[in-house]
Amino acid sequence: MVPTRATLGHQPALDGLRGLAVAAVVAYHLGQANDLGALRDVSGGGFLGVSAFLTLSGFLITSLLILEYESIGHVSLGGFWSRRLRRLMPAALVTLAAIAVLTPLIGTESQLSDLPAEIWSTLAYVVNWRFIAAGSDYAAVFTGAPSPIRHFWSLAVEEQCYFVLPFAVAVSLRFGAQRRRVIAVVFAVIATASTMAMILIGGGGYSNRVYLGTDTRAAELAIGALLAVAVTGRTRVKTDQALAITSVAGPVALGLIVVSWATTSLQSSWLYRGGLALHAVGVAVVIFAALQPRTPLQRVLSFAPLTALGKISYGVYLIHWPVLWWLSADRLHLPALAAVIVQVAVTLGLATASYRYLEQPVRSGTLVVARQRIYVPLGAIIALALVAFVLPAPDDSKLVALGSSGEAVIPTTEVPAPGDTAPPPPVRVIVIGDSFALSVGYGLEDRALETGDIATLNSSIVGCGFGRGGMNQGIGLEREWTDECKDREQTLENQIAVFQPDVALLAGGMWDITERKLEGETVWTHIGEPGYDAYLVKELRHLTDFLTDRGIAVVWTTSPRFEPQYNPLTYMDKPPYFEAEEGRSDRFNEVLVEAMAERPAAHIIDLAKWMRDFPGGELDPALRIDGVHFTRESTDTLSEWLGPQLVTIGREAQPVPATTSTSVPG
Numbered sequence: 001m002v003p004t005r006a007t008l009g010h011q012p013a014l015d016g017l018r019g020l021a022v023a024a025v026v027a028y029h030l031g032q033a034n035d036l037g038a039l040r041d042v043s044g045g046g047f048l049g050v051s052a053f054l055t056l057s058g059f060l061i062t063s064l065l066i067l068e069y070e071s072i073g074h075v076s077l078g079g080f081w082s083r084r085l086r087r088l089m090p091a092a093l094v095t096l097a098a099i100a101v102l103t104p105l106i107g108t109e110s111q112l113s114d115l116p117a118e119i120w121s122t123l124a125y126v127v128n129w130r131f132i133a134a135g136s137d138y139a140a141v142f143t144g145a146p147s148p149i150r151h152f153w154s155l156a157v158e159e160q161c162y163f164v165l166p167f168a169v170a171v172s173l174r175f176g177a178q179r180r181r182v183i184a185v186v187f188a189v190i191a192t193a194s195t196m197a198m199i200l201i202g203g204g205g206y207s208n209r210v211y212l213g214t215d216t217r218a219a220e221l222a223i224g225a226l227l228a229v230a231v232t233g234r235t236r237v238k239t240d241q242a243l244a245i246t247s248v249a250g251p252v253a254l255g256l257i258v259v260s261w262a263t264t265s266l267q268s269s270w271l272y273r274g275g276l277a278l279h280a281v282g283v284a285v286v287i288f289a290a291l292q293p294r295t296p297l298q299r300v301l302s303f304a305p306l307t308a309l310g311k312i313s314y315g316v317y318l319i320h321w322p323v324l325w326w327l328s329a330d331r332l333h334l335p336a337l338a339a340v341i342v343q344v345a346v347t348l349g350l351a352t353a354s355y356r357y358l359e360q361p362v363r364s365g366t367l368v369v370a371r372q373r374i375y376v377p378l379g380a381i382i383a384l385a386l387v388a389f390v391l392p393a394p395d396d397s398k399l400v401a402l403g404s405s406g407e408a409v410i411p412t413t414e415v416p417a418p419g420d421t422a423p424p425p426p427v428r429v430i431v432i433g434d435s436f437a438l439s440v441g442y443g444l445e446d447r448a449l450e451t452g453d454i455a456t457l458n459s460s461i462v463g464c465g466f467g468r469g470g471m472n473q474g475i476g477l478e479r480e481w482t483d484e485c486k487d488r489e490q491t492l493e494n495q496i497a498v499f500q501p502d503v504a505l506l507a508g509g510m511w512d513i514t515e516r517k518l519e520g521e522t523v524w525t526h527i528g529e530p531g532y533d534a535y536l537v538k539e540l541r542h543l544t545d546f547l548t549d550r551g552i553a554v555v556w557t558t559s560p561r562f563e564p565q566y567n568p569l570t571y572m573d574k575p576p577y578f579e580a581e582e583g584r585s586d587r588f589n590e591v592l593v594e595a596m597a598e599r600p601a602a603h604i605i606d607l608a609k610w611m612r613d614f615p616g617g618e619l620d621p622a623l624r625i626d627g628v629h630f631t632r633e634s635t636d637t638l639s640e641w642l643g644p645q646l647v648t649i650g651r652e653a654q655p656v657p658a659t660t661s662t663s664v665p666g
Contacts (some may be wrong), residue, residue: 013290015310016301018056018285024049024261026320030343033324034336043262045358045637049274050154051220052257053317053601057158058165058224062187063232065169066180070233084162086376088314090362091354093380094157095318096122098388099148106326107392108145115147118247119388122152123381125159128212137208137268148322153212159511160214161221169225184229187222194219195277206267225282227287244290250289251299253282315351315359321346325350372657388637394588397630397653398625401442402435403632404458408499409445411452426455427650430501430552432492432510432543435462438627440507440557440642443635447643454647457499459492465511467539469519474511475564476573489546496550502650504547507607509559510628512536513584536588540595544602547639553653555646556596558589560618563627605651610641 028046031039034519069075074430096119103112115135115516121130131153136146138153168190172183194216210216237243260279264271271279289297301307309316323346328338337504411426426448431441442459448456464485465472471480516522518535540556555660563580564572578584589608596602611618623634630638 010015010605012302012307013298014056014287014301016059016303016306017286018313019027019054019306019308019309020301021049022316023309024052024317026344026347027514029321029324030340030568034329034340034341034343036150036195036336039340041405042262043260045266047266048257048264048279051279052283053154054158054220055224055280058161058221059228059284059287060224061162061165062169062225062228066165066183066228066232069169069173075167075173076165078172080166081162085364087359088155088159089377090358091315091318092122092152093384094354094358094375095322096149097384097387099322100384100391101328103148104321104392106331109399111148112144112391113399116388116391117147118147120385122149122364123385125156128153128156128214132209132212135208138211139206139208144147145325151317151321156214157214157217157220160400161218165225166246166572169265172369178202180229184226187229189434191219191222194213194222195274197265198272198276199274202272203403204273205269209649210272211266214572217276219277219278223277223284223313224287227284227634229287229431231291235288237292243295246289246292247295247297249285250292250295253285253289254297257282257286277646287353312348312351314517315354316447317346319350319354320347325348342480347403366462368520397622397634399632400626401440401632402462402629404438404445404460406458408455408457409448410455411448423452424622424651425654426453427503427647427654428455428457428501428550429503429646429650430457430459430495430499432504432506433460433466434464434511435508436510436562437505439470439631439635440505440638441627442632442636442640443630444505444643444646446636447639451643453645454650455499457495457501459486459495460508463511464488466506466508466543467512467516467536468542470521471517472511473515473524473578473649475579476575476577492546498554501552502653503646504552505555505557507557507644509585509588509655510562510579511586512539512560513562514579527584527591533591536591537595540592544596548599548601553649554599554602555649556592556602556604557610558592558604559585560608560611561585563619565625565627586642607640607642 017363024043024046026046027039027043030036030048031041031043031046040259065075065080070078079285095496100115100119103115107115116128116129121127127149131147131150136150138150168186170258172186173179175182197213198210198216198219201207201213201216237246257279266609268275286297289295290301292298293543318596320343324343327343327346329336332339332341332342411427429444431437431444438458441460443454444454444456445458448454461482463474463479463482465481468485471478473479516532517524518532527536528532544554544556561580562577562585564575564577566572566575585608593605596604608618611623614620614623616622618624623630627632
């Protein structure tokens with residue numbers, strides 16, 4: 001008989017731990033998404049609940065594999081994966097199907113834009129690598145409208161580990177009397193290598209790559225697996241002294257874990273210097289203590305509401321994320337706290353229904369039987385993949401052009417026929433500025449692929465003004481000049497060395513015309529104040545000199561008016577916004593002209609005038625639907641006007657080639 005989780009001992013306590021972990025995750029997401037300060041203050045580290053799930057999964061899966069081997073003499077890999085798919089796939093497929101249907105109806109254009117590729121990646125359980133490749137930062141997941149399936153990243157990590165873990169167990173268990181020692185060594189090596197990978201890849205700090213990577217998060221599962229190797233089949237301690245130590249260590253570990261779930265920041269560097277592995281060790285201690293009968297911790301974790309939540313925790317995790325974004329306070333026209341109550345009630349109701357009418361019947365074999373276990377899930381996967389394929393395309397006139405390839409877009413050039421003259425090389429344009437510049441560069445990337453007359457590297461940084469240091473109050477929020485902005489010149493230095501641009505296009509200004517607190521100052525100031533204007537002149541000249549000293553032609557664009565349109569799905573406070581005050585953009589343009597008067601080699605293109613002359617004016621939603629950025633449609637219109645000017649300037653800046661002909665001798 002193949003062992004089940006019921007053979008592992010006190011399941012209610014483990015269900016309670018699972019319930020506690022999912023509660024931490026949901027509380028973290030609810031507090032952040034609904035901007036509830038009180039909830040945020042007590043759930044700042046709730047994302048660590050996912051880490052607890054990884055460790056608990058590593059323990060349970062490895063325990064079952066060891067018990068299976070010791071019961072029937074071998075590990076059935078087919079049986080293992082079949083059980084895993086029956087447990088995880090049904091609810092996941094239904095959730096994905098609901099998201100595919102609802103996103104075109106109630107989601108945003110940006111969510112719809114990325115959804116097909118995300119669904120396909122999720123079906124293949126590699127969506128975490130999709131998010132890494134896309135450069136979407138998990139730390140910024142509450143800015144804008146995040147993917148409705150963003151939370152599937154952790155399930156992808158688990159499933160990828162499930163392809164490796166049973167092989168490691170099956171092979172190691174063949175080493176006779178030493179099999180447990182061998183498998184312990186294997187998992188110790190995996191845990192150590194994974195932790196070292198996190199430190200080396202991330203430099204000991206947070207990055208999207210280390211947070212979402214399978215290789216960097218495998219340690220948490222491996223530590224749970226190590227516990228399984230040590231205790232499976234002999235979970236109860238044998239002496240009163242050992243029981244006393246366990247009875248104290250378990251509650252202490254749980255207390256420290258709960259404190260970390262309340263207080264730890266996602267970007268706390270200690271997590272990525274071995275802290276996540278240490279957290280996994282703490283969870284392992286709690287698991288072991290919970291398996292001891294009649295201990296205080298076992299009784300606490302067997303608390304009925306916790307165990308009930310633990311049983312439906314998988315459905316809660318799947319469902320809560322799209323629910324909290326689509327049943328937002330603004331959409332429900334409710335205060336944030338009331339919206340949270342609705343979100344929790346809907347999540348629990350749907351998760352309970354999923355557990356009772358879908359997950360359990362499929363798992364027990366009463367809903368899908370015999371060969372249906374192969375045909376039904378395979379058909380559902382194919383159907384869902386096809387649904388993703390036929391999803392409607394987003395409306396480019398409503399989609400802000402904030403995407404970027406993240407790399408240089410260089411058109412391919414055809415080799416001329418013998419005797420023909422080679423076309424001139426594309427003008428290489430590096431785009432520098434804030435998110436406004438990012439939306440300008442999006443259209444230039446499209447032009448690079450369509451016309452071949454330019455190559456583009458979009459080096460713009462969201463929220464990064466031209467003036468360095470201090471603080472600002474853009475879009476209603478006080479924020480310091482970020483580390484990414486502080487590293488801008490070093491980043492540019494590296495990019496310039498590789499890309500070798502002919503032209504640098506600098507666009508933006510919004511973060512320079514809002515309220516500013518300059519480095520070392522204690523009072524707020526703004527453009528139009530003599531001291532600030534003098535500071536900005538120096539900053540604009542500094543950036544110009546930085547680029548011209550490297551042989552790059554500098555092109556500035558004038559700044560249009562900015563009138564951010566409040567959107568509860570974006571990371572901004574409610575209006576009024578200082579940057580929208582009349583005359584601030586005009587003054588920026590005057591300062592720009594003054595600064596460049598002593599830099600005659602620099603060019604100024606009057607983008608603001610082109611936007612004012614647009615049929616609906618510079619604030620026409622067809623041009624900038626959010627009052628700040630170009631849309632994916634209007635950025636291409638802009639590039640038709642801007643591109644040829646950049647090509648002309650770039651041709652003048654390009655070195656004259658030694659020969660202009662590629663004629664091949666007869």
